[in-house]
Amino acid sequence: MLRYLTAGESHGPALTAIVEGFPSGVSLDAEFINVELKRRQGGYGRGKRQTLETDRVIVDSGTYHGVTTGGPITLRLLNNDAKLERLREPTAPRGGHVDLAGAIAYQTGIRQVLERASARETALRVAVGGLAKLLLRDLGIGVFGYVRELGGIEAPPLALDPQIRDASPVYTCNPGADPGIVAAIDAAREAGDTLGGVLEAVVTGCPIGLGSHAQWDRKLDARLALAVMSIQAIKGVEVGLGFEAARRPGSGVMDPIRFEAGHDPSDRRFGFRRPTNNAGGIEGGTSNGEPIVVRAAKKPISTLAARGPSVNMATKGESPASYERSDVCAVPAASVIVEAVVAFEVAAAVVERFVGSSLEAIRASMGAMHELSRRHLEEYWSAGKSAGA
Numbered sequence: 001m002l003r004y005l006t007a008g009e010s011h012g013p014a015l016t017a018i019v020e021g022f023p024s025g026v027s028l029d030a031e032f033i034n035v036e037l038k039r040r041q042g043g044y045g046r047g048k049r050q051t052l053e054t055d056r057v058i059v060d061s062g063t064y065h066g067v068t069t070g071g072p073i074t075l076r077l078l079n080n081d082a083k084l085e086r087l088r089e090p091t092a093p094r095g096g097h098v099d100l101a102g103a104i105a106y107q108t109g110i111r112q113v114l115e116r117a118s119a120r121e122t123a124l125r126v127a128v129g130g131l132a133k134l135l136l137r138d139l140g141i142g143v144f145g146y147v148r149e150l151g152g153i154e155a156p157p158l159a160l161d162p163q164i165r166d167a168s169p170v171y172t173c174n175p176g177a178d179p180g181i182v183a184a185i186d187a188a189r190e191a192g193d194t195l196g197g198v199l200e201a202v203v204t205g206c207p208i209g210l211g212s213h214a215q216w217d218r219k220l221d222a223r224l225a226l227a228v229m230s231i232q233a234i235k236g237v238e239v240g241l242g243f244e245a246a247r248r249p250g251s252g253v254m255d256p257i258r259f260e261a262g263h264d265p266s267d268r269r270f271g272f273r274r275p276t277n278n279a280g281g282i283e284g285g286t287s288n289g290e291p292i293v294v295r296a297a298k299k300p301i302s303t304l305a306a307r308g309p310s311v312n313m314a315t316k317g318e319s320p321a322s323y324e325r326s327d328v329c330a331v332p333a334a335s336v337i338v339e340a341v342v343a344f345e346v347a348a349a350v351v352e353r354f355v356g357s358s359l360e361a362i363r364a365s366m367g368a369m370h371e372l373s374r375r376h377l378e379e380y381w382s383a384g385k386s387a388g389a
């Protein structure tokens with residue numbers, strides 16, 4: 001089982017992730033992960049903190065001469081703004097944050113809970129997702145995330161152009177290049193306000209059969225939803241058409257099935273074609289070989305420069321919510337994070353389906369499974385094993 005845990009506070013000395021169950025034999029290209037980390041730090045509308053941090057991954061365990069060993073991989077990031085012990089205790093909890101509920105639940109001050117709840121932790125998720133992308137890349141599976149909408153404005157359609165798509169490090173931050181969106185972020189900053197948006201991650205080259213229909217907690221769409229919803233400030237997750245499916249008749253939702261004779265024997269879809277992909281690549285909790293499409297809604301940042309109404313915890317009298325500094329918009333960054341967590345869940349599903357403790361074993365298992373399914377398709381219906389319908 002491929003899994004990970006993260007640890008660390010936003011202003012503590014470092015953030016650490018331990019990734020367990022990652023196969024051996026993958027070249028751990030730290031520079032690849034560093035590019036991912038830089039993408040997450042970018043995008044128009046970020047606050048001062050990103051000018052202080054230069055996220056670069058430190059690999060503390062799980063490799064030998066740069067290649068994964070199958071042992072737990074420890075990834076670490078240093079916080080330049082490591083000043084936890086010097087920070088003041090906020091006096092008025094911020095709405096939209098864990099400040100109030102967390103301090104009551106854990107019987108601590110606000111600082112203790114906000115430091116761990118902070119989206120600083122998403123830097124680690126991107127590092128872990130980068131690791132997952134290295135494995136997926138070796139298996140011919142690609143993942144990319146981008147901004148669809150920001151502050152209610154549709155992102156430039158360029159985002160859907162496959163050529164731009166392939167250059168995802170640039171175009172995930174495309175809203176920074178759109179004058180309308182830049183103006184909206186500037187206006188929000190002026191007003192002491194913030195903006196949210198809609199992100200999308202797409203997985204290409206996915207084999208059929210990741211996840212399972214057989215048990216609720218093995219369904220790939222359910223696992224993706226959990227992973228994406230766990231990202232700070234994500235308030236909605238859709239797969240394929242998502243909520244739009246509820247508004248259409250069945251004929252406008254169901255993806256037709258066609259067959260292309262003479263397909264290549266290595267075709268991961270065995271010749272089956274779906275002219276539409278309303279299901280977003282997952283049917284019955286199982287990947288169907290079409291691109292997996294996951295969308296997420298990110299709420300606007302809750303810490304407002306024009307401080308929202310709150311209560312002073314000592315006097316219980318009215319007080320504006322505490323404010324130190326904040327992002328105005330972290331939507332482009334969130335697209336990189338959604339991409340990362342989706343990549344990790346897909347990698348976990350690959351490792352589960354094509355069991356193997358090394359990259360070569362997983363490759364061999366994928367090949368063997370492909371051959372088995374291909375033979376099954378040839379033999380099962382012709383040998384009269386099916387009862388027919």
Ligand SMILES: Cc1cc2nc3c(=O)[nH]c(=O)nc-3n(C[C@H](O)[C@H](O)[C@H](O)COP(=O)(O)O)c2cc1C
Binds near residue numbers: 047097098122330
């Ligand atoms: C990349 C990123 C950056 C964020 N930056 C801030 C920020 O600067 N200020 C803030 O109040 N919230 C920020 N957030 C959101 C909070 O972390 C989040 O709203 C908070 O922890 C409460 O969790 P919830 O919104 O999931 O309920 C950011 C989220 C992401 C994904």
Ligand SMILES: C=C(O[C@@H]1CC(C(=O)O)=C[C@@H](OP(=O)(O)O)[C@H]1O)C(=O)O
Binds near residue numbers: 010048049081119
């Ligand atoms: C540090 C990051 O994001 C932070 C997430 C965050 C929050 O409340 O979630 C609050 C801000 O932290 P600070 O109060 O130190 O400015 C953001 O900068 C990061 O993304 O690397």
